[in-house]
Amino acid sequence: MRGKRILGLLAAASLLVSGCTAAQVGPSPSSPPSDPTPSSASPSPTSTTVGDLVLATRPSPMVDRLTLPPVHPTVAGVAASLGPDLDGYLSQRLSWTDCEQGTQCASVRAPLDYADPSRAAVTLALRRKPATATPKLGTLFINPGGPGASGTELVTSFASKGLEGYDIIGWDPRGTGSSTPVRCLSDADTDTFIQLDQSPDDPSERAALLAGVEAFNKGCWQRNGDLLAHIGTVDTVRDLDLLRRLLGQPKLNFVGYSYGTQIGAYYAELFPENTGRLVLDAAVNITDDESIPQAEGFDLALTHYATWCAARSCPLGGSEAAVKSAITRLWDRLDSSPVKAGDRMLTQSLAVTGVAAMLYGGAEAWPSIALLVKSADAGDGRGLLAAADLLNGRNEDGSYDPMVYAFPAIGCRDSTDDGVVDADADWVTDQRKAPVFGKYLGPSYTCPLWPVRADVQLHPTGAGAAPLLVIGALGDNATPYRYAEWMAKQLKSATLITYTGEGHGTFGGKSTCVDQAVIAYLTRGVVPAAGLRCS
Template structure:
């Protein structure tokens, strides 16, 4: 279960169109034992190495997408295929893995090329999400083939399952803000067990699912799709992926949109603190929208969480609302202003001793269905981010952070503070970097969209990304809105600016503000 917060996908907890791709299973296999990593992230010079024609000349066998499980296939306009890519980019002529792709071909005559989408996570399924998102991108679909994929380690592309559904549900009893030595021991034991389960599932793949690996996959995708330049729409974590791609392949950058921008200058501790600030800011905005004083409303929620921590709350089912689930339930509706009334109802019920509303929100966020089955996006998320993140704070270092985190957010700070040490605790594979390299001198202008009320990727990170991309590359626009991301959220100003950039190549003035 998601007992932590990273860069959650654009569609966190939304009802998605789940699709399946045709194509065989990967020939990468699984191996017991500790995976062997490929070392430090690649540089731009490394990325210029020519690839074997066995990769670049492969032909994609596009077929109508199949239904998956109980979910119907998307409409006839959607096609699926399988791309072969190296397991280890240090050995491009070695063993390959399969990536699941989905596309809808451009509907108009004046086609520009392919537009790749990554919706965040890390661990979000582009194959499942793109048909749902495409309703917000109908204009783009006239001139672009809309294309997305399940990145390596995700969904139909060698997706990782680290725990069974029963094990996930059992972990709901683990206190994510331990108050006693026994709870602390259980917390870190659970974290270590999660990593062991991932290693058993992923085998050698566990050392080859980094953001750098996926950025290389993107450039292979560009070549196989027949595009001279990469046109790309990245949301949330997808903005980090876009920045890494631009650094590795600056000459191949076409029109790149980065929406809900992650701060590339922050290490894992910095991201946790940024999110504590972002979610508290969103919670304050929510409380004030209901006529409450933000500080007083926050104290009331903290008191509620303490009561739930001491005595898990009954619900309409046979499950109890734990503090862990209550926190996740609070986070879920902050991703969208449209969900704020649901949060109001859930909090009112919880104050009366009924945790059903918050439990439902937590289940929604955790992708748990009515039968108790969980999706595995959070498993992939952890495997990818722990390979990326080099930083491994000790318990002692984490405890020194807690007072600062609690000051930033009395509600979310403790959870995110403990997460700095628990997320990758005793992880089987070393991380690659403290912060991603996104400098992209010589790249075409990249459009960044920052939302002042974004809880998961706070607004301040947008300017930092623009600065790190480099002068004349990062171009920033601001939306004074709420929720996670900006495009397709009701701002004609944002949507028209993004569409003009992608469709006509019109670069707005840096600093443009949309209210």
């Protein structure tokens, strides 16, 4: 699947520090490939200019990779195997202990490599909000997306009203949260990487971005080694079925947001006979159709905001075009002249991320966007920087959540690419289709330089799975609505619910209509009529 640097998750969302394009490939080796690092190739016969930068627009036949030594560093959290096969893992007994806000916590082990369970084990952290009503409905697993967001953190904020008969369980997928983590750089080096100009407009900026991506990727390999070859969605889906079995559930009941919809779709494909009631909200693109880049969703959301703002005496301008121009003027100025944000600086890329973060909130966040942009324009970048930090997973103490590293580790394992030159070509196409965010999100170089090859690509149809629900919002900034239409069409047992509103992720308070349909489905198995549209 093809992605950009930003993808969605419920509420806070995440920074995507990688992006890849799809292709069919075979199984991947566990050690880094030996393809050469990118070099300054001669210009392609077809090219375009961005600022002072000439970009090739014809894909390269070469896949660019890092050349790294075939070492397998010790990974924190990787433990001894529980036996030569799955029996040892399936004999585990969960020991629940009290944790915050009336929830319970536990951990289990899963094979690092399901093809060879004897090698080593990873740890999976779980949190449970116990059922408080009868009849008991079993377990409902939840995932907030990312990839790389913490499912254990979602448990305390998940909208469980009407679902009190379920034990609500969130888990941190491998590589994330309190499970076996992925870590690539120090916090200080991550700051440096995040501050790089993500949309280079001259050769020196492009070289700096490529060097930064290479350093990030080397750090990921040096700190994680073989874990990177066992961290994709297929591995996570196998973990999820292991958890289902450990909890004694005959079927999997699941609510997944954004990337969580990919987990659900893959589960329906790999374990159709075990599929219970699945709700896939804010669907990602699981098809082979790459005609709609994610940036189109952000451009659409920005257009909706700008139209709304202009109709309300917006301080950014009196028309949609004027509002957009005020925002992009700020971004352009920050490219060469960052502004102070407390003891840090607000750069162009951080400002772009900050505005994108506000668009995740939908219409409720719109009143704040103009205030943050105007403050930054006046020399105070603290507001936009705080929004960017939220999206980037940067905490107040300067530390970073594992998600910022897990995102590329999972994304590059799931996706394939056609090299750095092709990433440039994609950027040109994205700018044509999404003139604002397509430009400022920049090219996606991480996966072309990733040290581990992609996993086998799935084209899930969920044949044989029980009826499931797909939800898409017309104004979704992070996963364009067409993705939900495509997912509902491709998954054979899916029914689509359309939300005619803004924001990323719908179930849980945005629409009474959507909430009622989802609760009826999860509690009584009632599938809504085809074509349901909710406001």
